[in-house]
Amino acid sequence: MLLLQLKTNRHLLLSIITSSIICLAHSAQATDFESVYQSALNKSYELRKTTAQADEAIAKAKSSNANFMPKAGVESRYESFDSKNNQDDGGSTNVFLEWNVFNGFRDVQERKGLQAEAQAATLEKQRLQMNFKWIAMAKYTKAQVMLESVDTYKKVIQSNLKNLETVRMRRSSGRLSEADYLEFELFDSNLKQSLISLEAQAAAAVADLESFSGLSPLNQLTTLLKPKPLNLEVIKIKDPLESSRSKLQDSKLRMEAAESRNSLSIAEYLPEINLKATHGDLGIRETDDAPETTVGIVARWELFSGFETVNSRRVSSAQLVKAKAEYDYAKVQQRSRMEQLTLQLKGILDRLELEEKNKKNVDRFLQTVQEEYRRGSKNSNDLKSALELVLETQLNR
Numbered sequence: 001m002l003l004l005q006l007k008t009n010r011h012l013l014l015s016i017i018t019s020s021i022i023c024l025a026h027s028a029q030a031t032d033f034e035s036v037y038q039s040a041l042n043k044s045y046e047l048r049k050t051t052a053q054a055d056e057a058i059a060k061a062k063s064s065n066a067n068f069m070p071k072a073g074v075e076s077r078y079e080s081f082d083s084k085n086n087q088d089d090g091g092s093t094n095v096f097l098e099w100n101v102f103n104g105f106r107d108v109q110e111r112k113g114l115q116a117e118a119q120a121a122t123l124e125k126q127r128l129q130m131n132f133k134w135i136a137m138a139k140y141t142k143a144q145v146m147l148e149s150v151d152t153y154k155k156v157i158q159s160n161l162k163n164l165e166t167v168r169m170r171r172s173s174g175r176l177s178e179a180d181y182l183e184f185e186l187f188d189s190n191l192k193q194s195l196i197s198l199e200a201q202a203a204a205a206v207a208d209l210e211s212f213s214g215l216s217p218l219n220q221l222t223t224l225l226k227p228k229p230l231n232l233e234v235i236k237i238k239d240p241l242e243s244s245r246s247k248l249q250d251s252k253l254r255m256e257a258a259e260s261r262n263s264l265s266i267a268e269y270l271p272e273i274n275l276k277a278t279h280g281d282l283g284i285r286e287t288d289d290a291p292e293t294t295v296g297i298v299a300r301w302e303l304f305s306g307f308e309t310v311n312s313r314r315v316s317s318a319q320l321v322k323a324k325a326e327y328d329y330a331k332v333q334q335r336s337r338m339e340q341l342t343l344q345l346k347g348i349l350d351r352l353e354l355e356e357k358n359k360k361n362v363d364r365f366l367q368t369v370q371e372e373y374r375r376g377s378k379n380s381n382d383l384k385s386a387l388e389l390v391l392e393t394q395l396n397r
Contacts, residue, residue, distance in 0.1 A: 031218055031219075031220050031221055031222050032221075032222050032223045033136075033140050033221075033223035034223070035215070036136065036140055036209065036213045036215060036218070036221075037133060037136045037137075037140075037213075039214050039215050040132075040136050040212050040213040040214065041132065041136075042214075043214040044132065047128060047129070047132060050121075050125045050128050053121050053124070053125075054118075054121040054122045054124065054125040057114070057117050057118040057120075057121035057122070058118045058121070058122065060114050060117070060118065061111070061114040061115045061117070061118040064107070064110055064111040064114050064115075065111070067100070067107035067111070068107060070097055070098060070099040071097070071098045071099070072096065072097045072098075073095070073096060074093065074094070074095050074096075075094050075095075075096055075278075075280075076091065076092070077091065077092055077093075078090070078091045079091070079092070092280070092281030093280050093281055094278045094280025094281055094291070095278065095279050095280055096276065096278045096279075097276070097278075098274060098275070098276045099274070099275045099276075100272070100273075100275075106267040109264035109267065110260070110264060112256070112257075113256075113257045113260035113261055113264070116253045116256045116257040116260065117253070117257055120249075120250050120253040120254065123249055123250065123253075127247070136212070136213075137225055139205075139208060139209045139212050140209060140221060140223070141225050142205050142209075143202070143205040143206045143208070143209040143218070143221060144221040144224075144225070146198070146201055146202035146205040146206070147202050147205075147206070147220075147221065149198055149394075149395055150195065150198055150202050152391065152394040152395065153195045153198055153391070154195065156191060156387055156390060156391045157188065157191050157192065157195065159366075159387060159390075160184070160187060160188050160191060160387055161188070163184060163370070163373075163387070164184055164185070164188065166373070166374065167180065167181050167184050167380060168181070180379075180380040183380065183381075183384065184380060184384065187384055187387075206218055227349065246334070247330075247334060248330050248331060248334045251323075251326055251327040251330040251331075252327055254323050254326070254327070255320075255323040255324055255326075255327045257323075258316070258319050258320040258322075258323035258324075259320055259323075261319065261320070262313075262316040262317055262319070262320045264316070265309075265312050265313040265315075265316040265317075266313070268302075268309040268312060268313070270301075271300060271301035272299070272301070273297065273298070273299050273300075274297070274298045274299075274300075275296075275297050276294075276295075276296055276297075276298065277293070277294065277295045277296075278293070278294050279291060279292070279293045279294075280292070351396075352397070355393065355396055355397035358393050358397070359393060359394070359397055362389060362390050362393045362394075363390070365389070365390075366386045366389075366390050369382055369383055369386040370383065370386075
């Protein structure tokens, strides 16, 4: 009985341990970049909203095709007729076919405008999907950098505490002034104050990443993201600007949509022609013969609309001028922006390469200064300056 109980407890214990390991492993995996990215991709409100907007715009563009098709259906009515000579009531039913043969090309221009808007919404979705991983990388790296900066401050503080012990010994032996000792204590206090502020910034960056990804908590970010080698000399600025996915394409599509709306306003000056055919009862007083078949063409031309057409034309013309101006400005602005970003990126990559080299040198420099300080060949100001240099180099990196 005891043996059976021990076996049962052993199996239970193994099960608990296994479950704990699995949970810990899952928790650890959740801090790598790919897990964070996939979670953010699945829950992204912005991505879902942009996708829905693109689907809506595409559906609107497709629905405009219905304007070129005939409409068919069934009409039914109930009527009551009462006059001095006759009184009658009853119902009648007929099938009908209607087709808008000509309406001043309104349908054509409306479809062009909706197609341009659908294309712009689709490009916006594609751009967001394409850039979403970069957005995730930026948030992940920012949080990671802030956490590393906190660790750097803590290491410098610990290193400074060791120096304080050495400083106290020198002061007690009379080899160091009170001012030098107080300088180290103030330096330690300033470091701790900066650490408090930095920890708050790090917490905010991590909270932003948790909100973005839907994963919590994210105390350790295990993936080290490094930039890939990039030859900026071979990049031709005009190529991405002329790409169909460029932000500049949005301005071009908005201009095309404005051109379609402007052309649509011209259609208000033209007549409409409709074809209608019916078969059945058109009404209780229409004819004695039933069912009957009718085919007719109706032409309608509005000659005066209270100047609504004229003002509508003015509005669309102004919108077109505005869209063209925005497109011309976007061409200049986007090119300038890309040139600036290219130069900034080049500077960042050059600095990163230099800081990587500095990291090895500065660590060795600090160790050397500490050893020389203990031997008496370096003073307290040299030691503090070395610590400040280490801190600045690490934060720059």
